[in-house]
Amino acid sequence: MSDDARRPLLQIIVASTRPGRIGEPIARWFAEYARAYEGFEVEIVDLAEVDLPMFAEPEHPRFGRYTLDTTKAFSATIARADAFVFVTPEYNHSFNAVLKNALDHLNREWAGKPATIVSYGGVAAGTRAAEALWPVLVGLNMVPVSAAVPIPFAMKNVSGEGDERVFSPAPETEAGAKAALDGLAAWVGKLGLQGTRA
Template sequence: MSADSVRVAVIVGSVREGRFGPVVSNWFVDRAAEHGGFEVDVVDLAEADLPVVLPSFGGEPSPEAAAAVGAVTTRLAAADAFVVVTPEYNHSYPASLKNVIDWHDEEFHAKPVAFVSYGGLSGGLRAVEHLRQVFAELHAVTIRNTISFHNAGAQFGEDGRPKDNGPADAAAKILLDQLDWWARSLNEARDKRPYKV
């Protein structure tokens, strides 16, 4: 981490055709740019060309699969903090997101993770609650405040911005303030004492 900026990986979790995730993630990336102090890397799982499964228990992945996963690993390892943009599928989060999380471990250790969710009436909040438990297992620190868009398709205009952007922008500022604090604080702590599992 530089003295001036926090490196944040924005993980776009949905890979479905016709997904709404890019609209939400683009809006959030713009909020991070306006906030200042963040260097953003958008890790869009639909563009990462990750395999569905990797061999376990000593099996060797194909060179293509290993290269695709390795490219994502490098980007996650370089991040000081994470923002997961997720929809809610069947009261939880997408399998593509579960795969990328399960393939990684120490990249998340003692780093903050924030959530931006979207969906129907629940706004993706049930997906976020499941993700909190998963990231706790990876020794990550989840940010309390979230941003959620209920009935997301109706919330955004043709310009890709929320129709009533005041509340969403205010929520983004709070989340980004907290993410900045946690990222810098945890980075200082890791510098003083390496984190041990």
């Protein structure tokens, strides 16, 4: 078994799906930073590429008796994670409907796993979105890691065009990312999640 196979899997979930979103370069930066941290295997889950309709399963997700192939595929993706980072913008003092829909599709796949938030926006740095998201994560029995990463005026730190856009973090953002990864790694260890994937 390789070193990567023994590492816990950190999924970075990109919430925004709109054209021109800056969540994508921010998520790529965090993924690169997390790989350099060397405590995790890292995977980006981009909700723009996840084919989920508005919630249409006939049974409560806690039963895991999914009928739609889209839900089954999303369930398999999320189930293999050991920890989560949600990269979210702020829409009208909250997080977006696409993320809420994705969270609502599943239940046990989220539970018992540490999670934190990378929020971004203008002067408020997406913090109102994070405040709205925390209780949802707790309601799904995730373990909240308080060391979140708020990014103010995030657009100013994005350069380039299209798929080549790059996010260049401020020193305090990098420090926040380090603290978030430390918190996630600590909880993964406490919860004994390493090596639980097939």
